[in-house]
Each structure stands twice: as C-alpha cells, then as structure tokens.
Amino acid sequence: MTRHAIKTWLPVLAVAALFTGCNQQMAPPNEPLHLQHILSFHQLMAKQPKLKPQDPGHFFADGRSTRPFVEGTVARGSLGADPVFLTGKVSQLPPAVPATPVDPKLVLAQYAEEFPVEVNEALLKRGRERYNIYCNVCHGQTGSGDGTIVMRGFLKPPAFWEQSAGDKSHFSRGLRYQGAGQIELEKAPAGYLYHVITNGYGAMASYSAQIPPQDRWAIVAYIRALQKARATTITASAPAAGNDAHPKGAH
Numbered sequence: 252m253t254r255h256a257i258k259t260w261l262p263v264l265a266v267a268a269l270f271t272g273c274n275q276q277m278a279p280p281n282e283p284l285h286l287q288h289i290l291s292f293h294q295l296m297a298k299q300p301k302l303k304p305q306d307p308g309h310f311f312a313d314g315r316s317t318r319p320f321v322e323g324t325v326a327r328g329s330l331g332a333d334p335v336f337l338t339g340k341v342s343q344l345p346p347a348v349p350a351t352p353v354d355p356k357l358v359l360a361q362y363a364e365e366f367p368v369e370v371n372e373a374l375l376k377r378g379r380e381r382y383n384i385y386c387n388v389c390h391g392q393t394g395s396g397d398g399t400i401v402m403r404g405f406l407k408p409p410a411f412w413e414q415s416a417g418d419k420s421h422f423s424r425g426l427r428y429q430g431a432g433q434i435e436l437e438k439a440p441a442g443y444l445y446h447v448i449t450n451g452y453g454a455m456a457s458y459s460a461q462i463p464p465q466d467r468w469a470i471v472a473y474i475r476a477l478q479k480a481r482a483t484t485i486t487a488s489a490p491a492a493g494n495d496a497h498p499k500g501a502h
C-alpha cells in the first residue's frame with residue numbers, strides 16, 4: 252500500500268471499526284492480519300472466550316475450568332509453615348457432640364499462651380504505634396474501651412484490664428460465648444487476642460487485611476504492656492494500712 256492509499260483508507264477503516272458487530276474468527280497463526288480480523292477484536296472484547304473461576308468447562312476431562320494445584324506446589328507469601336504464628340491457635344476443638352457441653356479448658360487450650368515471636372522493645376514500640384492507628388479509636392488510649400467512636404455511640408468494647416475492684420467490664424465476651432466461662436482479658440491467652448484481631452468478634456471487624464501477622468503480635472504484646480501497667484498502678488496506688496495519704500475527713 253502506498254502512503255497515499257494509507258492516508259485515504261485509514262479514516263474509512265476507523266469508521267468501519269465502529270460499526271462492526273459480526274462474530275469473526277481471529278487470524279490463524281502465521282497468516283497476515285486482514286481488515287476482517289482487526290474488526291473482529293471489537294467483537295471479541297464484548298464476548299471473551301474465557302472461563303471465570305469455578306465455571307464448568309469442557310476442555311479438561313473432569314469438567315472443571317479451575318485446575319487443582321500441581322502436586323508439590325509450595326505456598327508463598329503469608330501462607331507460612333507456622334500455623335501458631337498465623338492463627339494464634341495451637342490446637343483445634345474436637346468436633347462438637349450434640350447436647351454435650353463444651354469443656355471450658357479445651358476452649359482455652361486452643362490458643363497459644365506464649366508469643367511465637369520475640370517480645371522486645373522494638374516489638375512493643377511497633378505495637379504501640381499500630382494500636383494507636385487501628386485500635387485506639389474504639390478501645391481508647393489505655394484500653395478502657397472509651398475510644399472516640401464509642402463516645403459517639405458505637406458499642407462499648409470490653410476493657411482490657413480491671414477498671415475498678417469488682418467490675419466486670421474487662422471479661423472476654425468471645426471466650427464466654429465459646430464456652431470458656433468468665434475469663435478476664437488480662438488472663439485470656441495471647442493467641443486469643445491475636446485471634447480476635449485476625450477474625451474480629453461480634454461488632455468488631457477483622458483486621459487481617461490491614462494488619463500483617465507480625466504486627467498483630469506486636470499489638471498483642473502492647474496490650475499486655477497496657478494491662479501490666481494498669482495492674483501495677485492499681486496495686487501501687489492502693490493505700491497501705493496505717494500509711495493513708497488521705498486521712499478520713501481530709502478532702
């Protein structure tokens with residue numbers, strides 16, 4: 252085609268492309284591309300010869316379009332080999348037997364007591380930073396459950412530590428629901444706190460998309476620090492007998 256011919260025909264081709272609607276076939280391999288083939292791209296984009304995941308297909312003998320993993324496939328990314336690090340669980344509950352109460356000890360025993368990561372200053376600092384980004388808005392700066400969103404009317408979460416002698420606002424709701432009985436969140440296994448961040452509980456959503464596993468453990472370590480700090484304050488500030496800083500009658 253000469254330069255002149257291209258100049259003349261190009262606009263015509265462009266306009267023709269707009270009006271094509273027939274179901275042409277793609278050019279077979281090794282054959283030059285003709286106008287018809289170019290026009291058929293338009294049609295193929297509207298109706299793509301692909302299978303969506305889980306669609307049935309006729310190509311493979313088992314009738315499935317989604318192929319099973321090749322034997323020996325090694326998972327990459329966050330799917331690591333350490334289930335405790337990824338789930339916070341060391342075991343699973345045995346299958347429920349109808350009309351038989353769940354053993355509270357087994358419920359608790361599912362969750363890791365120990366941290367699967369080294370707890371050091373760097374982890375706690377990271378945990379404090381992440382806690383203040385993701386959890387503070389509801390659980391509050393110190394873990395009392397009085398974050399800004401709660402003050403605006405959102406369901407108040409349990410406190411992470413005993414707020415005053417005898418109060419019950421720091422008992423785990425999730426563990427009670429699972430059948431473990433009344434467990435203070437100070438005594439809930441670290442793996443359970445991790446489990447709540449990973450899966451959410453009740454009105455609280457899962458944070459697994461926003462917070463990677465290492466950071467979830469960092470947050471759990473920081474919650475432990477908040478709990479210990481408050482427990483110490485309560486004990487340390489309890490007036491010792493015979494040494495009352497505020498004698499009766501003094502205000």
Ligand code: HEC
Pocket residue numbers: 382385386387388389390400405406407408409422423424425426444447448452453454455456458462470
């Ligand atoms: C949008 C508010 C909100 C945010 C943000 C939030 N939580 Fe919660 N959380 C709640 C509420 C509400 C509950 C109580 C849920 C219920 O009782 O239905 C709760 C419950 C919990 C519990 C106790 C579960 C139990 O067994 O009682 C833990 C532990 C917890 N959250 C940890 C966290 C951590 C850690 C973060 C940050 C990664 C976080 N939450 C972020 C609202 C929030």
